[in-house]
Amino acid sequence: xxxxxxxxxxxxxxxxFLAAVVLFAAxxxxxxxxxSADGGTPPPAAPSATFSFCYKEAPSCDNETSFSxxxxxxxxxxxxxxxxxxxxxxxxxxxxxxxxxxYQQTQMTFGVQQGFDQPMxxxxxxxxxxxxxxxxxxLGQWTARVSLDGQLxxxxxxxxxx
Amino acid sequence: xxxxxxxxxxxRTSWCRWCALVTALLIAxxxxxxxxxxLQKSGSDPQARGEDATxxxxxxxxxxxxxxxxVSGVSGANQNAILEFDLSRIPNVGVKAxxxxxxxxxxxxxxxxxxxxxxxxxxxANAATWNTRxxxxxxxxxxxDASTTATGTATVKTTSTTAAFPVTGDVxxxxxxxxxxxxxxxxxxxxxxxxxxxxxxEASNATSPELTVQFVQNVTGLTATPGNASVTxxxxxxxxIGSPVGTETYTGVVILRRASSPVDKSSYPTDTKVPTLCSxxxxxxxxxxxxxxxxxxTDNSADTCGAPANGTTYFYKVFLRDSSNxxxxxxxxxxxxxxxxxxATPAATLAAxxxxxxxxxxxxxxxxxxxxxxxSVAAMGSxxxxxxxxxxxxxxxxxxxxxxxxxxASRSPVIDAASSSTGQDIxxxxxxxxxxxxxxxxxxxxxxxxxxxxxxxxxxxxGPAVQLESVAGGSNDxxxxxxxxxxxxxxxxxxxxxxxxxxNLSWSPLTGPIMVTNNSTAQNLDIINSTPLVDYVHNVIWxxxxxxxxxxxxxxxxxxxxxxxxxxxxxxxxxxxxxxxSFSSDVLFxxxxxxxxxxxxCTAGNSTIYAIHxxxxxxIxxxxxxxxxxxxYPVVLGSAPPYMVIFSGxxxxxxxxxxxxxxxxxxxxxxxxxxxxxxxxxSYTGSSYVYVGSSDGTIHELLLTTGADIKDEITNIGSxxxxxxxxxxxxxxxxxxxxxxxxRAYAFVIPF
Numbered sequence: 001x002x003x004x005x006x007x008x009x010x011x012x013x014x015x016x017f018l019a020a021v022v023l024f025a026a027x028x029x030x031x032x033x034x035x036s037a038d039g040g041t042p043p044p045a046a047p048s049a050t051f052s053f054c055y056k057e058a059p060s061c062d063n064e065t066s067f068s069x070x071x072x073x074x075x076x077x078x079x080x081x082x083x084x085x086x087x088x089x090x091x092x093x094x095x096x097x098x099x100x101x102x103y104q105q106t107q108m109t110f111g112v113q114q115g116f117d118q119p120m121x122x123x124x125x126x127x128x129x130x131x132x133x134x135x136x137x138x139l140g141q142w143t144a145r146v147s148l149d150g151q152l153x154x155x156x157x158x159x160x161x162x
Numbered sequence: 163x164x165x166x167x168x169x170x171x172x173x174r175t176s177w178c179r180w181c182a183l184v185t186a187l188l189i190a191x192x193x194x195x196x197x198x199x200x201l202q203k204s205g206s207d208p209q210a211r212g213e214d215a216t217x218x219x220x221x222x223x224x225x226x227x228x229x230x231x232x233v234s235g236v237s238g239a240n241q242n243a244i245l246e247f248d249l250s251r252i253p254n255v256g257v258k259a260x261x262x263x264x265x266x267x268x269x270x271x272x273x274x275x276x277x278x279x280x281x282x283x284x285x286x287a288n289a290a291t292w293n294t295r296x297x298x299x300x301x302x303x304x305x306x307d308a309s310t311t312a313t314g315t316a317t318v319k320t321t322s323t324t325a326a327f328p329v330t331g332d333v334x335x336x337x338x339x340x341x342x343x344x345x346x347x348x349x350x351x352x353x354x355x356x357x358x359x360x361x362x363x364e365a366s367n368a369t370s371p372e373l374t375v376q377f378v379q380n381v382t383g384l385t386a387t388p389g390n391a392s393v394t395x396x397x398x399x400x401x402x403i404g405s406p407v408g409t410e411t412y413t414g415v416v417i418l419r420r421a422s423s424p425v426d427k428s429s430y431p432t433d434t435k436v437p438t439l440c441s442x443x444x445x446x447x448x449x450x451x452x453x454x455x456x457x458x459x460t461d462n463s464a465d466t467c468g469a470p471a472n473g474t475t476y477f478y479k480v481f482l483r484d485s486s487n488x489x490x491x492x493x494x495x496x497x498x499x500x501x502x503x504x505x506a507t508p509a510a511t512l513a514a515x516x517x518x519x520x521x522x523x524x525x526x527x528x529x530x531x532x533x534x535x536x537x538s539v540a541a542m543g544s545x546x547x548x549x550x551x552x553x554x555x556x557x558x559x560x561x562x563x564x565x566x567x568x569x570x571a572s573r574s575p576v577i578d579a580a581s582s583s584t585g586q587d588i589x590x591x592x593x594x595x596x597x598x599x600x601x602x603x604x605x606x607x608x609x610x611x612x613x614x615x616x617x618x619x620x621x622x623x624x625g626p627a628v629q630l631e632s633v634a635g636g637s638n639d640x641x642x643x644x645x646x647x648x649x650x651x652x653x654x655x656x657x658x659x660x661x662x663x664x665x666n667l668s669w670s671p672l673t674g675p676i677m678v679t680n681n682s683t684a685q686n687l688d689i690i691n692s693t694p695l696v697d698y699v700h701n702v703i704w705x706x707x708x709x710x711x712x713x714x715x716x717x718x719x720x721x722x723x724x725x726x727x728x729x730x731x732x733x734x735x736x737x738x739x740x741x742x743x744s745f746s747s748d749v750l751f752x753x754x755x756x757x758x759x760x761x762x763x764c765t766a767g768n769s770t771i772y773a774i775h776x777x778x779x780x781x782i783x784x785x786x787x788x789x790x791x792x793x794x795y796p797v798v799l800g801s802a803p804p805y806m807v808i809f810s811g812x813x814x815x816x817x818x819x820x821x822x823x824x825x826x827x828x829x830x831x832x833x834x835x836x837x838x839x840x841x842x843x844x845s846y847t848g849s850s851y852v853y854v855g856s857s858d859g860t861i862h863e864l865l866l867t868t869g870a871d872i873k874d875e876i877t878n879i880g881s882x883x884x885x886x887x888x889x890x891x892x893x894x895x896x897x898x899x900x901x902x903x904x905x906r907a908y909a910f911v912i913p914f
Binding site for chain 2: 051056057070071073074082088089090097099100101102103104105106107108109110111125127129130131132134135136137138150162
């Protein structure tokens, strides 16, 4: 149910990597000038994530905040990642019911190449049509919560209406 | 998560300071929990669910299961070991510490540090390669999907005989709702020239991997008996299943109580400390503290924390404790979801008293009716990728939940060994990772797992149906299910798999548009949310589907299980519910969603209940409801016409009758009873009652003759109130089982 997309176009990856190597080398030579107030290397920006929710069937995602459970076959939960350090990472996405009980928890792994600094979007499909959500009227303010490698990064609510 | 301390950091510290630190820690650290077990393949522990393999970068598509596990950091020829333990020997425990030990067969040429990384995706040893994890499904990251941070590390020297990794956090998480996919062992300083060979599960028992776990068991046999302003709890302090640590013994219990809702997962006594009686721990009140081995407690007017009030439901969480005051839970940051709990409602009259037989944690929402081997096992899935087998008598886990690849959002049929062509008690499961499983319910071993398409991933929502060879003939049981691919309203699929092997039957899959017997036009197949139905009398399979929010394409399909021929169809409009046959299979009943296109939007409507001719698929009679879509399935009572048909809509439960022996049968409404967002109803021929779950946190008992709501049993009506799912009835135990959105399963005696 997961898929992962990169906003970068594949042919540009090598040049991005090359630019990163050059930048890294330059930083090494000028390291004494690139320090923080306490004299150390500036800390890397912390990973961050933003949510958007979309009708899966829709040609474009308008990032709505309210959806009709009757008219929605699948809801796509898109998590856009930034500042994720290179390496392999585990995203844990929790979908909480109105009231806070856990509806679903899923994990996905994704890798970030060294020097690759484009946003990445992890997409999870939440089935709605014909599921308990629709049949049992699990409506109201749902919460999506995403963690990276066990650390909570972002939380967002979305409304499901009749 | 463990933080590995830097060796360099220690070297920079003076020897005396280091000694002082260690001494202080030894003095401060109490003896860890009282039982310890070493899980390792042996004569008495086959580690049946344990698996391991080596993933080799240089031969990325080869499967390497053998007598050794190799870890190498050689550039271009990296090798990772992947392994998972069978935890079945300790199903009902709170984990306090865990260490993974690998036995060195061939030491590296130089000292090297390895990390144990928790794997984040389902895999199977007989399919795992550097590139793939199961069947044709690839790893996201070649070499294995795992956390970027090692839970524990171990340095292997040229003289080392073992490598020990502290992995407490991972094992605690597995007992707390996270899927257990084992560990990936990787060289932390790759690329380098180091290679180490370890013993595998397939090796001699002495060198196979070991997992040492320290734990406190849960109490067993927990019951709650309500009285007049009193609740009596009984439990048993279990016998040891491991070796005692030091001289510690189980000494008693601490009990937390909460009104209306279960004590939540963040409420527990702190290890090594004794809570004060009547103090508040999270959402629970400490109502009992004992270190004298008592196995009963009556909560009544003598309770200095406040006597239970009649008419209020009390939930009790019972923590077994040992002589060093370690308790049966996992001490981790997001709370402990598995400690034995029970509930009861005191009342002045016996009729008004009620109690659960057991409560079991399921970790996430599940509203499907539990599947049963009556009197033995209740099986239920979870949307945390876990499959539970609960002892129907005690409510204890039969073994640690089975970790599958995706969310389980449907009922998984359990077949007993006497009926199954596998000769085993077997559970067939579909998950949202697109995989189908056959799981032995006695051992938890996954007999087979299949991605039935060679490329891509199926979208699955409905459960599988099983045609038994013992009834239908043939050479094996057959497993049927349909897909829920929402990117198409025309080309969904119906599969039929050999129940013994998982192989597709020769005609499987049927892919829409589907040719139909005596019909020249191929018919579109929209998404399938339901579980198919096996009709043994007519030797056909019934499948329901959506139909693009209209009646222009079929939504009821009759399939010949032998040939795959579609022999009948009906254009009834969107159907999400499974169909139901009458006892003698002379009528099929099915309910629609009732939606339709208004403008360009699929808009909600009201269900129509159909009586269908089981041979032709023609409509015998229909009944238009005014209560929204049908929930899950209709229930049919009676061994001959007239039949009673019970179904739930959005706001009520309804009973219809129909006499299909008449020339022009028609439905007649008998009663409707308002229930808040009802589940599917359940009853059985000969019963006087209908049972239905509700979003009000209770199970309602309705009188079959009138629909009168005569008594309700409470699952959870407090602040964490859950919607109650479709019930199952265990006629052997005279019990009803439900799961709820409060992440638990409950058992009650029937009639209430």
